[in-house]
Amino acid sequence: MADNRIPSTLSLHTAALAEPLSVVLQAFKRAQIAPASKVLILGAGAVGLLTCSLAKASGCTTVIAVDIEQGKLDFAKEMGWATGIHLLPKGPRCSGADALEVAKSSWEGLRDSEVFKGVLGLEDGFDVVLECTGVESCMQMAVMVSLSPSFPSTSAFPSHSSPYIDSPPIILIIYNPSFVLIGKC
Numbered sequence: 597m598a599d600n601r602i603p604s605t606l607s608l609h610t611a612a613l614a615e616p617l618s619v620v621l622q623a624f625k626r627a628q629i630a631p632a633s634k635v636l637i638l639g640a641g642a643v644g645l646l647t648c649s650l651a652k653a654s655g656c657t658t659v660i661a662v663d664i665e666q667g668k669l670d671f672a673k674e675m676g677w678a679t680g681i682h683l684l685p686k687g688p689r690c691s692g693a694d695a696l697e698v699a700k701s702s703w704e705g706l707r708d709s710e711v712f713k714g715v716l717g718l719e720d721g722f723d724v725v726l727e728c729t730g731v732e733s734c735m736q737m738a739v740m741v742s743l744s745p746s747f748p749s750t751s752a753f754p755s756h757s758s759p760y761i762d763s764p765p766i767i768l769i770i771y772n773p774s775f776v777l778i779g780k781c
Contacts, residue, residue, distance in 0.1 A: 631655030639728035699736035
């Protein structure tokens with residue numbers, strides 16, 4: 597039987613980061629994120645902040661963090677983990693068609709924001725989209741962002757194509773403790 601006790605030399609604060617950090621490390625391993633990548637991170641909670649810090653430490657040149665809490669975004673920016681931040685409006689959790697509408701609106705807001713327009717090369721989209729919230733509308737937004745920077749607001753998934761096959765960037769849905777890899781493997 598494995599001994600899962602925390603060593604006495606490890607603080608509880610540090611030990612508490614082991615599980616979320618292992619999720620982020622596994623995601624980066626599977627995604628094979630290259631230095632100089634343009635990365636979008638949806639969510640700036642514990643997993644999202646760890647993702648931002650690892651992206652920056654891995655040499656990603658553009659790390660845009662998106663969240664509904666300004667304080668979390670400010671922290672990511674102050675720590676140097678995010679090169680840009682974008683605040684989404686808070687709203688009630690929803691699903692189905694309502695979540696799709698929220699995702700469309702959120703993507704349009706990001707696409708039209710100064711943080712998006714201010715980064716050279718984003719007109720070609722992000723290389724990697726990392727979804728760290730587990731919120732349905734954010735997962736849908738991750739797919740929309742990957743489809744095209746000029747995503748049409750009329751239809752999320754054209755009936756003749758699948759974003760799971762045609763999407764050029766890597767999209768990882770990271771959520772405690774599993775994730776789904778969509779796009780390039």
